[in-house]
Amino acid sequence: MARLRTAGARRRSMGEIAYVGIIGFLAALALLILVGPILVVLATSFTDSRSIRFPPTGFSLRWYELLLDEVRSRQIHRAVGNTLTVAAWAAGLATVLGTAAAVAMARAAGRAGRLADAFFMAPLVLPGLAFGLAALMYFSLLGFRPSLEMLVAGHLIVVAPFVLRTVGASLSQLDPSLLDASRSLGAGPVMTFRRVVLPLIAPGIAAGAFLAFMASVDNVPVSLFLSSARTDMLPIRMWGMMESTLDVRVAAVSGLLILTVFVLMLVMERFTGLTRRMRG
Structure with a gap:
């Protein structure tokens, strides 16, 4: 045995x-x-070659220096400015609207809440190119020309679900007894939201705003259809540089983006628990 x-x-x-x-x-x-x-x-x-190739033939910072040159990289700088402007506005509006929608949906019960959730999350399910084309046709029918405002509107629809999801996850973890205690002490709905609900869901709002901002910066389909020569966006500019000359500055831009996102993710993970709220 x-x-x-x-x-x-x-x-x-x-x-x-x-x-x-x-x-x-x-x-x-x-x-x-x-x-x-x-x-x-x-x-x-970090290659010293004049074209994109791997493995690099040598080590050099020349492409980062060229990327930071205001004269020779003027078009890239303009695209970066447009991208950050659109992303900031889209993320800001998405934070306000997404938070309001999440609070309203948390109070709605049953089938109405589920239908509203499916409606707001639909932009994440639709193919990006199909949505970009539909947005272009819709804005054209309304008589709008390509502009930063039109890009903000298109990006807003795509990035708002990120805020809705993270704020909804935070609201689902909210203890209902806190709301009952606030009402029993005489606080109205506005006071309860401002003093009790908002501080508790603030990390979820911050995480959603961060995700919305990064989704807007990285968005290609909507930017492809709604941008123009005057409203050039960074992803479209990088794509054009890859198609035409295989410019190594594209790799330098990617390196800066990777470093920036990595640092921001560490900060957001430290203060808001980004990974946990994405799972929530």
């Missing part, structure tokens, strides 16, 4: 080792697939 138990323990031990090994290999492979392209872009941005 002792020998049988020992043999069974050995088989279980070998099975556990094999399981851990397979899971570890798959995790490492997934990490390589996800992180590998980022490392390739970062390495390419």
Whole structure:
């Protein structure tokens, strides 16, 4: 009996080792697939070659210096300015509207709340190119010409669901007894929201605003259809540079974006628990 138990323990031990090994290999492979392209872009941005190639032939900061040159990279700087302006306005409006919608949906019960949630989350389900074309046709029928305002409106529809989801997750974790206690102490709905609800869901609002801002910066389909030569956006400018000359400044822009997003994600994770709220 002792020998049988020992043999069974050995088989279980070998099975556990094999399981851990397979899971570890798959995790490492997934990490390589996800992180590998980022490392390739970062390495390419420091090349001394005049075209994009990997592995780089040498180490140089010339492309970052050229990227920061106000004269030779004027078009890129203008595209960056347009992108940040549109992203800031879209994220700000999405934060206000998404928070209001999340609060209203949290109070709605039953089928109405589910229908409203599906309606507001629909832009994330629709194909981006189809939505961009539809937005262009719609604004054209209304007589609007391509402008930053039109880009803000298009981006707002796409990024608002991010705020709605994170704020909704924060509201779902709110203890109803706190609201009852506030009402029992004589506070009205506005006072309760300002003094009780808003401070508790503030991290969710901040996380949603961050996600909305980054989604707007990275949005290609809407920008592709709603931008023009005067309202050039950074993703479209980078795409054009890749198609025409394989300009290494594209890799430098990507490197700066990766570094900026990485730092911002660390800050947001520290103060708002971004990962937990994305899962929520």
